[in-house]
Amino acid sequence: MPRLTYLGHAAFTVEGSKARIVIDPFLSGNPLATASPEEIKVDYVLLTHGHGDHLGDGIEIAKANNATIVAPNELAIYCSGKGAQIHPMHIGGAHEFPFGRVKLTIAHHGSAAPDGTYTGNPCGFLITMDGKTFYHPGDTGLFYDMKLIGQMNKIDLAALPIGDNFTMGIEDAVMAAEFLQAGLYLPMHFKTFEVIDVEPEEFVRRVRAKGQKARVLPIGESLEY
Ligand code: NI
Ligand code: MN
Numbered sequence: 001m002p003r004l005t006y007l008g009h010a011a012f013t014v015e016g017s018k019a020r021i022v023i024d025p026f027l028s029g030n031p032l033a034t035a036s037p038e039e040i041k042v043d044y045v046l047l048t049h050g051h052g053d054h055l056g057d058g059i060e061i062a063k064a065n066n067a068t069i070v071a072p073n074e075l076a077i078y079c080s081g082k083g084a085q086i087h088p089m090h091i092g093g094a095h096e097f098p099f100g101r102v103k104l105t106i107a108h109h110g111s112a113a114p115d116g117t118y119t120g121n122p123c124g125f126l127i128t129m130d131g132k133t134f135y136h137p138g139d140t141g142l143f144y145d146m147k148l149i150g151q152m153n154k155i156d157l158a159a160l161p162i163g164d165n166f167t168m169g170i171e172d173a174v175m176a177a178e179f180l181q182a183g184l185y186l187p188m189h190f191k192t193f194e195v196i197d198v199e200p201e202e203f204v205r206r207v208r209a210k211g212q213k214a215r216v217l218p219i220g221e222s223l224e225y
Contacts, residue, residue, distance in 0.1 A: 026056030074120025163196025
């Protein structure tokens with residue numbers, strides 16, 4: 001069973017039987033994060049888009065660990081220019097890595113690096129490790145194709161942004177949960193900034209009211225799925 005740890009905001013590590021990955025490691029800039037970039041030991045760094053709260057410490061972590069960055073092509077090339085090893089991908093494409101399968105999904109959002117460099121389209125990730133699938137949609141608004149993603153994939157665990165303003169808010173995230181039919185939902189992308197200060201328990205309550213499973217995973221805590 002893969003073991004997922006929440007690092008705050010949209011950042012997670014997932015440890016499978018073959019490798020350890022980190023997704024969107026925004027740590028040194030996040031006052032709510034409890035882990036420091038130096039503590040992150042991984043084989044791969046997955047980045048959904050170039051915004052500072054997702055690219056975060058990704059390049060530094062990749063270089064310190066000799067890890068490969070998996071990201072949409074333009075963002076991957078940007079990271080390569082900063083000296084990181086990369087595996088570029090793009091929306092709709094899947095690849096079998098030594099640790100498992102990664103497929104890139106659409107995300108309705110923007111993508112530029114903190115220095116203003118345009119980093120292409122943002123993405124979400126369907127990550128299958130040890131036979132279990134985790135859906136990290138990245139920063140996105142609600143989209144009806146989530147229904148198709150749910151139909152085509154048995155999603156065991158999904159993290160959904162709920163903070164509103166930059167991404168889905170709670171109402172839309174509850175609808176996303178209905179589309180995806182995942183085994184368990186975790187809220188993410190809330191409280192880090194004042195403008196996304198929403199109550200994750202409200203999301204959990206509303207998802208449960210529709211007969212699905214949800215819980216808040218506190219920062220620094222882990223679960224197996
Ligand atoms: Ni963003
Ligand atoms: Mn964001």
